[in-house]
Amino acid sequence: MTRWTSLVAAGGANTLTDAAARPGVRASSAGPDLEGSFGGLGLSWDLTSDRTPADVLTASTAGPPAPAVDAVALLPVACRRVLFDGPRVKRTLLLTVRPGTPAEVVARFEADLAAMPEHITTIRSWALSKVDQTVSPSSWTHAWEQEYADVEGLNGAYLRHPYHWTHVDRWFDPEMPDSIVAPKLAHVFRRAQGPVL
Amino acid sequence: MSGRGTEVHILDRVVLAGDRVEPWLAEFRARYLPGARERGMTVSRLWRSHTGRDTVAVQILWSLPGVPSFYAMRGMTARDPRPAAFWSWTDDLAVTRERRVLEPLETWEATELSETSEKSETWERIV
Numbered sequence: 613m614t615r616w617t618s619l620v621a622a623g624g625a626n627t628l629t630d631a632a633a634r635p636g637v638r639a640s641s642a643g644p645d646l647e648g649s650f651g652g653l654g655l656s657w658d659l660t661s662d663r664t665p666a667d668v669l670t671a672s673t674a675g676p677p678a679p680a681v682d683a684v685a686l687l688p689v690a691c692r693r694v695l696f697d698g699p700r701v702k703r704t705l706l707l708t709v710r711p712g713t714p715a716e717v718v719a720r721f722e723a724d725l726a727a728m729p730e731h732i733t734t735i736r737s738w739a740l741s742k743v744d745q746t747v748s749p750s751s752w753t754h755a756w757e758q759e760y761a762d763v764e765g766l767n768g769a770y771l772r773h774p775y776h777w778t779h780v781d782r783w784f785d786p787e788m789p790d791s792i793v794a795p796k797l798a799h800v801f802r803r804a805q806g807p808v809l
Numbered sequence: 810m811s812g813r814g815t816e817v818h819i820l821d822r823v824v825l826a827g828d829r830v831e832p833w834l835a836e837f838r839a840r841y842l843p844g845a846r847e848r849g850m851t852v853s854r855l856w857r858s859h860t861g862r863d864t865v866a867v868q869i870l871w872s873l874p875g876v877p878s879f880y881a882m883r884g885m886t887a888r889d890p891r892p893a894a895f896w897s898w899t900d901d902l903a904v905t906r907e908r909r910v911l912e913p914l915e916t917w918e919a920t921e922l923s924e925t926s927e928k929s930e931t932w933e934r935i936v
Contacts, residue, residue: 771880777817777879778909779910781883782908782910784883785886786886786892786893786896787892787896795888797887
């Protein structure tokens with residue numbers, strides 16, 4: 613079983629509604645990207661399956677054609693599950709560490725990201741993953757995912773915490789001499805009715 | 810947690826060979842400063858200090874009015890390759906370069922003064 617996170621074209625909502633019931637699928641959760649998202653395709657889809665997202669979408673012979681999907685196979689680096697009931701906001705950041713970045717520098721970057729929940733208490737469950745290029749080659753190298761009780765937990769506390777903007781952001785800022793992340797990002801967040809991570 | 814009103818400071822420190830400081834400052838003023846202003850950055854202070862026999866550090870303290878304006882600036886930088894290109898050119902020229910983003914501890918001075926005042930009063934009582 614592989615956990616996948618995917619960017620899906622906005623017109624594909626109907627093809628995702630029964631994805632959880634298709635063969636080989638353990639879990640499926642999808643929804644439209646909320647205002648403030650950028651770099652996505654309109655929908656984001658989290659899938660745990662022994663089939664690729666494209667295979668799952670084409671498993672149904674009826675209905676509309678499969679939408680465009682940017683699918684990322686996830687290889688866990690660090691994660692924590694925080695149980696809580698009810699709806700939530702699922703956020704996914706897809707990023708690309710520049711080729712040639714030394715492994716020890718990538719490890720420091722990953723450690724800084726994984727420490728964010730120690731500082732930002734609105735982060736509930738979270739997962740930091742590398743992209744498993746052997747399962748599905750992708751231009752993305754990492755996925756940084758979190759769940760929040762509400763949008764304010766992301767757009768308020770997460771963005772405004774000084775650990776974020778005085779420290780972690782330097783890895784992303786092209787003006788910084790030690791920046792390692794390419795400018796193109798996908799920052800998407802959506803509502804979910806229950807746990808995703 | 811910092812709020813909307815937290816002023817953000819950015820400190821650039823560029824160490825250059827002494828004879829390269831004026832040419833670098835001329836390029837900085839011509840190529841970087843106008844765009845930085847458009848991105849909401851204001852130069853609060855500009856310093857020069859000798860760091861050795863023939864090297865000089867130029868330090869620039871920028872200010873932005875709040876965390877949202879910091880992210881707005883970052884968004885504009887991500888879409889405009891010119892700031893990164895300027896710093897890449899600088900990195901080829903400079904001995905070292907650093908940039909730090911700073912959160913003001915605005916209550917420090919008041920706290921320090923209060924503690925100093927209490928110590929003085931204690932001293933006077935001991936005397």
